[in-house]
Amino acid sequence: MNLEYTFKVEGGNFSKAGVASSDVKKVLKKLNVGPKTIRRIVVSLYEAEINIIAHAYRGEILVKISENKVETTLKDSGPGIEDINKAMEEGYSTASPEVREMGFGAGMGLSNMNKNxxxxxITSEVGVGTTVKLMNWI
Amino acid sequence: MASISIGTIAELTSAKVVCGNKGKSCLVEKAFSSDLMSDVLRLESENLLLITGLANLQAVRTAEMADISYILFVRGKQATPEMVALAKENGITILETGYSLYKTSGILYSAGLKPVF
Known part of the structure; x- marks a missing residue:
């Protein structure tokens, strides 16, 4: 089994936030992946998707599902992350007030992605963009 | 473990069930009150009631991703038709109350609804 899905993400467009994560969740459910594993995969993907919308101009998500794992690459064009180690710290955030009003931007996203x-x-170039790769065994 | 039906939760908080299952068989064991979805996404509990004043599409999306089946909007916040449609698509029950987050949480805590932590 080798399934691939791509999604375009528009920076700043919160109304579409979660569309990719929602589609991936439906696919994994159909494949009878365990609910706890699905939850970890879609929560980390959702956090990463929100990050593109909150911080970047645009991005693309590529999801690859094989027999034993789900690999997701999220590549964005945006400001990039200056200090990835600092960004991983809980509570550190550069999110705008608008993002915080949406219920995000508390500086918990990257550590939650790491947990799940x-x-x-994470690789990033300041002024160019960020690429995040997520992998989960299924 | 003690659990409370959605019907009882609606009665206790004078809430309206906007969509989803309100039957006596719909039982909730725990609740989490927060307007911060970043914190909600860190929870690991199932069968949870999310009590929030953040009435936007992301609250429903967060519930979808975190396998939360029940949302109670407080402070008179109302779910938009788009939010209701997304909730229905994912089998999420939405309730709305005019009570504050503090009052709602206090009433339900006193009634035996357990905290997540």
Missing amino acids: TDKLE
Whole structure:
């Protein structure tokens, strides 16, 4: 089994936030993946999706589902992250007041992604963008 | 473990059930009160009632991702038709009360609804 899905994400458009995560959840349910594993995968994907909307101009999500794992790559064009280690710290955030009004931007997203993935890789170039890779065994 | 039906929760908080299941068989064991979805996404509990004053689409999306089946909006906040549609699609029950977050949480805590932590 090798399934691939791509989604476009528009920076700042909160009305579409979660569309990719929701579609992936439906696919994983159909594949009879355990509910706890699905929850970890979609929570981390949702956090990453929100991050593109909150911080970047635009991005693309590529989800690859195989027999034993789900690998997701989220690549955005945006300001990038200056200090990834600092961004991983709980409570550290550069989110705008608008993002905070939506119930996010508390500086918990990256650590929650780390908690809910089996492997998390973040690479970023300031002024260019950020690429986040999430991997979970299923 | 003690659990409370959605019907009883609606009665105790003078809430309206906007969509979803309100039957006596719909039982909730725990609740979490927060306007911060970042914190809600960190929870690991199931069969949870989310009590929030953040009435936007992201509250419903967060519930969908976190497998939360019940949302109670407080402070007279109302779910938009878009939020109701998303909730229905995902089998999420929505309630609305005019009570504050503090009052709602206090009433339900006294009635035996357990905190997450």
